[in-house]
Amino acid sequence: MRETLVELKNVRKQFLASKKFMEEKKYVKAINGVSFEIYKGETLAIVGESGCGKSTTGRAINKLIDIDEGEVWFDHENITNYSSHMMKPVRSKMQMVFQDPYGSLNPRMKIRDIVSEPLLVHTNLSKKERYQKAKELLEIVGLNEGHLRRYAHEFSGGQRQRIGIARALTVNPKLIIADEPVSALDVSIQAQVINLFKELQREFHLTYLFISHDLSVVEHISDRIGVMYLGHLVEITAKEQLYKNPLHPYTQALLSAIPIADPAKKKKRIILKGDIPNPIDLPVGCPFNTRCMHVQDKCYKIVPQLQEAASGHKVACHLI
Template structure:
């Protein structure tokens, strides 16, 4: 196997929570000892409930925020502690596509100027060359050159997401971090955007970090999947292996909730007991033990170490065989 394009090692990030004047300071453990690799040309997905740390992980990799500890390696270079000036040359290699395309597009700028802006910063192209490139990219994402004369508010949600994707492609990135890129779209439009992302991956040799809470969407686009719970990755596996043989109790509960389109197929729904613990006061031992049906005394006191139970299938659980 080739060397990873991106390697995240033991990354942690906490945020100070707002409290009252006389209350004790609280810290939210947004990302808690996360490690994974992404290989060139693949789609690695992070999936989990809202608030589990998926989006924070993406922002840490893109250097929008800085980790408290741990390492982020990109093409063999440690980038987590780079200054903004040192990071600037890498901005063209790592691009983000956001959940809300309208929020990431300046409403006062024409679409052709929005898409061409990265070219202005990262290249020496003339105005004419930039406009030609913008028109090519609009065609690549299924829009016409005439759309470049319009403003973001004149487009539908799906079209705006295509504009966001075109903007990310302008500087020929190696890694695209797609943070919930289809969650705000209708189901039919979701499929169109996912098909577009897959086609662009082939055409431009792209690598994706795909962040989503929707396991149906993740199944369509992923090569490998990491399941996050309360800021940590509890299971990582190739897509087919994860869906056929989930080992962590949390993964099994998530997959049991995915609807099946065939009404004849009966599926047992696994309902987790208890509420999601607060990330400002995470449980001791295994973070999942307060909701796990297989919890033992060991789970309450000892943090489980990741175990590789099959090639590429890693589970952070004391008793992964209990779920067989």
């Protein structure tokens, strides 16, 4: 039986959308009752359209934001109500790789200071030891000691992302939350960074939460995939099962949009009709009922719960 590293239990988070005087407060419902586990040593990918809540879910795990309801468990600890002081030793076990490889690096700091900064916060290493650690990590991600004396603007996008990955590895984390880490890179560079992630996972026994909107990218790195729509987790299963037998209509539409390299092959494209609901005013019942091609009467009344349709394959749909 696989050991659980992260577990979310019915997590909800909303953000205040309107602050106008004498006006009723309105909230954006970013996460709506999301529950899932991440097992040690695996890569769980979370996919979905922009605004579906996948990045907010990642930030809820490492408590960059506080949730409104539910529980977040990490390494058998309930960290839901941990203060900033209590989170300090936990943060060394979970690190982030951000989407923008330039915006996530301080332009005023040299690379040696950027990479070694987590060591300054979480360890008692000397300046010389921190420098040596930074040098070793840069070499692991494909850079060299000479790069330590440069600034972030002197690197390409792919090199900056390698620096961000090196910084995440400094404190030997158990979990890395990668939030769209290759979406800002060229396709050829994407492949290099994905391969680097896989090599580092084998070498350091890492666990990944890989957040992306690109199903063709997560196919190469994930073990399991969760699909989110308007703050709801609508389907989660092993990668092979999801691509072979998607059950939720939204997942089927996403997979049909993946381009095929062979122009001679024909692929049936599922075109979703209808409008995406306003996250401030979600529809009653299933959140996908405004765009679903198989909608039924109960879809307008009852929110479908995530249930096991097959071994290890969970889906939230009244059709299943």
